[in-house]
Amino acid sequence: MNKMKLVFSQTLMISTAILFGIGLQGALAALFEQDSTIVWDWYIPFSIIMTGFLSALPSVLITGYENLKKTMIRFRIMLHIISIWGIVSLSGYIFGWYKDFKGWIGISVMYFFIYFFVWFGSWWLAKEDDKKINNALDEIRDDE
Amino acid sequence: MKVELQRVTSAADESALIRTVEVTENIQYAIDVLENNCRSLAVTRDNETLMVRTDKIYYAESVDKRSYVYTKENCYETKLRLYEMEEQLNTNFFRCSKALIVNIRKIKGVRSEINGRMTAELLNGEEIVISRSYVKDLKRKLGL
DSSP states (O other): OHHHHHHHHHHHHHHHHHHHHHHHHHHHHHHHSSOOOOOOOTTHHHHHHHHHHHHHHHHHHHOOOTTOOHHHHHHHHHHHHHHHHHHHHHHHHHTTSOSSHHHHHHHHHHHHHHHHHHHHHHHHHHHHHHHHHHHHHHHHOOOO | OOOOOOOOSSGGGOOOOOOOSSOOHHHHHHHHHHHHOOOEEEEEETTEEEEEEGGGOOEEEEETTEEEEEOSSOEEEESSOHHHHHHHSOTTEEEEETTEEEEGGGEEEEEEOTTSOEEEEETTSOEEEEOHHHHHHHHHHTTO
């Protein structure tokens, strides 16, 4: 049940991140190229959700880093990054998100930006949690 | 010392007044018991049975079906299982992994790790791991 929840939440998060990336590209196009129109084929929204779902699967299979050595954790994180990059690239190729190498580079840059943004966000939230917990512990800690 | 007991109808009205010439070890123990619901646990060390005050316990651990209790400097064995200790120990204790119960008043600070777990440094410099699934319990216990 927890794994299903993880897949569902990751699907939503990744789909939203892809939409954010497309939105950003659209905004940049509107700003610099005076072209504010995005035309989508009927299958594009489904392709985004499908990619979100497929990209969520490595999180279930590869993450779960408890009781692992640091080198294994680093290896798994690298595997996670590369496998999702592969899924996004393949989905982009199948669904025609990019037409040439330049387009693939654009998709890849967007992917890495979103991936590290999510990592940074998670790290920042964890540090905020640490601060809150440590402040609460200050109130009740024994004097020794 | 003369002890007077007066019954009240609600828990909010409960209080204790100790009139003493000086705060002896026993008086301090009574204060600790009243303030922290502090009790003692029967433990063994070098075939000698001792009583350890629960407010002196840093953490309790289960290793190979044996249970151990750790204070600032000593380690004792106890016949109690971890779940039995969990029932006997007061609200300052919480389970931080499958095999460990820690006294939150003895935690100096916590820091999040990359694998979702937390490392807690205790007042005696020891470090213990708080499993990812138990971090929520810690936050709930601290009212966060």
